[in-house]
Amino acid sequence: MDLDIQPVQWTVEVSGRGDSEFTRFYSETKYWDFMRGVGSAWGDLNLQSYVDYYSITYKGYVDWSDLNNADLKWLQQHNINDEVEF
Numbered sequence: 001m002d003l004d005i006q007p008v009q010w011t012v013e014v015s016g017r018g019d020s021e022f023t024r025f026y027s028e029t030k031y032w033d034f035m036r037g038v039g040s041a042w043g044d045l046n047l048q049s050y051v052d053y054y055s056i057t058y059k060g061y062v063d064w065s066d067l068n069n070a071d072l073k074w075l076q077q078h079n080i081n082d083e084v085e086f
Contacts, residue, residue: 005054007078009061012049051084 010031014022026034031049038045052061055071064083067075075081 007054007075007080008084009052009054010049011052012047015046015048053080 006027008028010026010028012024012026012031012034013020017023024034035042038047051064053064053067053071053075054060055062055067056074057068057071058066062071
């Protein structure tokens with residue numbers, strides 16, 4: 001398994017503009033750094049955010065509800081036991 005793969009990916013995008021140049025992906029630390037930088041302008045910029053999880057089955061990031069048992073076991077090995085809520 002590629003060690004550069006992060007088990008959790010934090011996504012920020014302009015509402016309604018997903019899968020475009022308006023989407024950015026972060027680690028949790030970088031996400032919170034970004035949030036502090038944006039501050040109260042979050043709503044003015046029309047931003048939304050969500051968390052995706054790496055699926056070893058699909059070789060990409062998916063929603064928690066799309067993970068299968070093999071994916072959940074892999075995430076548990078990375079200390080991800082529950083869906084992130086923020």
